[in-house]
Amino acid sequence: MISLRHVSRTFQLKDRLVEAVKDVSLEIDRGEFVIISGRSGCGKSTLLNLVAGMVRPTSGDVLLGDVQVWKLPDKQQAEFRNQKIGFVFQFNSLIPTLTVLENVLLPTIFGSADQRRSAQDRAMALLADVGLSDKVNDHPNQLSGGQQQRAAIARALINQPEVLLADEPTSNLDVRTEAEIMELIKALHTRTGLTILMVTHEPELIEFGTRSVFMEDGRIVPHL
Numbered sequence: 773m774i775s776l777r778h779v780s781r782t783f784q785l786k787d788r789l790v791e792a793v794k795d796v797s798l799e800i801d802r803g804e805f806v807i808i809s810g811r812s813g814c815g816k817s818t819l820l821n822l823v824a825g826m827v828r829p830t831s832g833d834v835l836l837g838d839v840q841v842w843k844l845p846d847k848q849q850a851e852f853r854n855q856k857i858g859f860v861f862q863f864n865s866l867i868p869t870l871t872v873l874e875n876v877l878l879p880t881i882f883g884s885a886d887q888r889r890s891a892q893d894r895a896m897a898l899l900a901d902v903g904l905s906d907k908v909n910d911h912p913n914q915l916s917g918g919q920q921q922r923a924a925i926a927r928a929l930i931n932q933p934e935v936l937l938a939d940e941p942t943s944n945l946d947v948r949t950e951a952e953i954m955e956l957i958k959a960l961h962t963r964t965g966l967t968i969l970m971v972t973h974e975p976e977l978i979e980f981g982t983r984s985v986f987m988e989d990g991r992i993v994p995h996l
């Protein structure tokens with residue numbers, strides 16, 4: 773489902789180069805729930821953004837299914853991301869001026885007419901799944917951090933993506949809320965068989981996935 777083949781990404785920072793991801797090769801099958809852990813700055817977000825097609829590899833190939841996103845024409849790239857990938861961001865990403873329901877519906881603006889028609893019902897069902905039925909008309913600042921992340925998860929799923937990517941979805945939460953969100957993602961995985969790739973700097977979260985991978989200084993390293 774996800775293939776990274778000798779993928780590297782270098783950033784130019786003023787007068788020096790930062791190698792954020794170094795020669796990473798990784799195969800993730802459909803239905804896996806893979807958790808990548810590693811210290812802050814080891815390249816986790818960069819790796820996830822490479823999979824999402826939001827960061828272009830300096831070298832190597834990134835494939836989703838059999839598609840190399842960067843080989844598609846611009847317009848198709850955006851459509852491909854919108855349809856195939858759900859993304860939960862590391863920091864608060866809800867639009868403050870929209871209600872919870874409107875936030876969840878936002879990615880459907882670009883969807884097919886068919887999808888838009890059923891979107892409202894699907895959004896309500898997803899919000900029920902994540903325990904926010906009574907918050908649909910509230911604005912993000914009226915929600916707790918955990919509730920905001922639940923809404924962000926519902927939004928990531930609204931277009932029925934094939935892959936869910938999550939960048940430290942619990943990073944700003946207390947330990948108990950973190951466990952609740954992880955249980956929610958795990959239950960989602962068990963119920964739907966969705967392919968999930970999540971990154972975290974907290975090694976104790978890897979037990980929630982079906983496989984874990986460690987990163988250190990831009991590389992994937994063997995388990996200790």
Ligand SMILES: Nc1ncnc2c1ncn2[C@@H]1O[C@H](COP(=O)(O)OP(=O)(O)OP(=O)(O)O)[C@@H](O)[C@H]1O
Nearest residue numbers: 783785790792811812813814815816817818819973
């Ligand atoms: N757009 C960018 N421009 C320049 N350098 C960048 C950019 N994005 C990332 N980097 C650098 O690449 C390295 C890896 O960053 P990345 O954000 O991938 O780490 P991370 O593992 O997600 O860290 P954290 O756990 O703190 O989120 C860092 O040294 C960072 O400064």
Ligand SMILES: [Mg+2]
Nearest residue numbers: 816817818862
């Ligand atoms: Mg990060």
